[in-house]
Amino acid sequence: MRAGTLNRRVRIERRDQTQDDIGQPVDTWVEVATVWCNVKMLTGKETLAADADVASATASIRVRYRTDITSDMRAIVDGVIFNILAPLPDLGGREYTDLACTAFSNNG
Template structure:
């Protein structure tokens, strides 16, 4: 299938990496405050690749950070305020792109 916004073609067989998606949750501590914890939303199969230097410059991102793009099957419970854990690293999801009838989501992540 062709992604409208990304221009990348993805077949289900290319989703060969396990990625855990987590959301931030505030848990009351009983004393009027709260503790922040990350709770699992889902674990999905993904295609993961680094963002090139040219794309990095266009996105005006800091060179020191690691930028990756993840392509997963479309879900309604993934948002830009979540994080992704892949290959022992944690990445903040910065942007979720979905293209019309495209059955996949593209996540731009920074770690």
């Protein structure tokens, strides 16, 4: 894979559960990796839900080949949070993994 096409940094995070000061469970996000990527915004739409405009977009984030990314994780690129729907590794060439993602519909 040509390094020149990987022109953004992406932080991959997984959800973890810790406890606060009084022992209550608290969801937090823990960094798994920060790697170079290429982001392609595929579609975008704006809908009305619960009397509020809601924007959403689908994107493909390409990173070097990895097998440790799951759909329970999220990706953050330039401050934008992407929910990973499915990691799609290049099993034949083992060059890249595409992350099928959505953005703007929530904060991960």
